Amino acid sequence: MTTSTQGRQAQSGRAPGPPPASPARARPEAVLALIAAGGIATLGLWWHDTPAVHGLGDWLTNAGRLTGLAAGYGVVVLVALMARLPPLERGIGADRLARWHAMGGRYTVSLVAAHALLITWGYAVTAHTSVVSQTKTLLMSYPDVIAATLGGVMLVGVGISSARAARRRLRYETWYYLHFYTYLAVALAFSHQFADGAEFMRSPGARVVWGGLYAAVAAAILWYRFITPARQAARHRMRVLSVQPEGPGIVSIVVTGRHLGELRAEPGQFFRWRFLGRDLWWTSLPYSLSAPPRPDRLRITAKALGDHSRALAELRPGTRVLAEGPYGALTPAARRQRKVLLIAGGVGITPLRALFQAIPAAAGDLGLIYRVSRDSDVVFRRELEHLARERGAKLWIITGRRTDLGEDPLAPGALLANIPDLARHDVYLCGPPGMTAAVTRALRAARVPRRQIHHESFEF
């Protein structure tokens, strides 16, 4: 079934305007360039310190040093990406940061493993001993190597638990708390870098810079992941105002609090929520704002996943709430073109519902495609139709399974039939990972430039 609503009158959104000074946003290319520059500087440490390489033992040992240095740097970058630094969260977005983190994490864990193997093998070749006896020597007589080995094993363990296959079998919370072991792993592995790393043993300057890098990232984690949420809790004192069912397993929760404008939340962003009720206090989950934020209230809409679906629906008004955020880069600031198309898949409608109301656009310049598999799963139907009329925006609500429809309504041809000048639009896309990947491919096939596609998946 397809519902199309064409608005009659031109009117821009009535959302409260953005805060006077736009919050700082990091540019993704700039951040990647900075990470690469740091990586090159790290390899430069080895270059500067290594005189010449002779023979197999030296080759292996130095390959081990290089991978070790790169791993030591990679770990810091990975943790920094997850430090909830506001310019990164607003400029790159939690979703993309998480993908960078996952990709970099796999790479760094491989580097850690390669480092351990290459160093052991290289030392064994140089000392003309077996790898087994060299392993014993390394563990027993090299300072802090036992701790570092433990840290390395933990990192590999966390890496395995994050692999796709394992993730499916683990509860989100189990996986999330397992990740905290990486802090311990990094701490355990830290000292062997200075105690055994040739690059640092001989250079106090390198020790200062390296130590400073680790300390700065540790301070950022402490500040943004622990102190800031505590300060926000004390300042805003959020509570549940009301809970309203929207559809099967989907509820909207309105939260009130003081000074909420200071959070500078933008439409399209999300918070990590912790409801201090009986069943939910122990977990914190990301839910998007489903309406433009107001200075006295925020609305989120959640399709609860996992254990707490019922618990969310049974939240009592007055329950205290801790919110970390705002996070996410799917905001009006990402926009480049005059025309905007929003494409939502399933519960991915929530941030786009807020953008549909608040993103500045003239009549006819804004459209929303809302793809849902079953008609009964459609949420916000009345709100969306009302907004479409009020703003002069186009709205397509497309329900039904692809096999029943006979075609993919989000294929390039179908999209272009409805929106011929698709390539001149900014497209905001939010849905399950498979859907966002497929639609991104379709948009690229329809010649929408990559930088005009802004997407977020609501996978954790």
Added chain:
Amino acid sequence: MRRVILAIVSTVAVLVILLSIKTHSAVPLTTPPAAVGTPSGVAGGSGQGSGTGSGSSTAPGGSAGTTSAQTVTGTAAETMYGPVQVQITVKSRKLTAVNVIQYPDGTPRDAQINAYAIPQLTQEALAANSAKIDAISGATYTSGGYITSLQSALDKAGI
């Protein structure tokens, strides 16, 4: 999958390129003579260590060339991991013992490498009766320092 292969290939390529360049870079094994010859003579027999850093020799039975043993300490050769200094025993113009009195052992790694390399070098030197011996792979710097110090001791002993 393509990304994984790309990551592996480019990492290996970077490693190989960096290591190849370092393999071909020629670096002197011991630092220039200015730094050579710090006073030592730590284990120089009965206090023969001279303050100028030149080797000391003992010839209990008279001049060199007699059948009695003669002990000579070589200069300390600075390498990038620390000084190497040997003391040799010569009898009838024949090298009979090499005692290494200084070598880099500040880190477990140095200690491990040199514990293997030094006996090898000594074995080679005794067999060759000269300092014209091969470096031990993996202990290139220690080998260089050893050879330099050994040569200076042999020169003093007149071999």
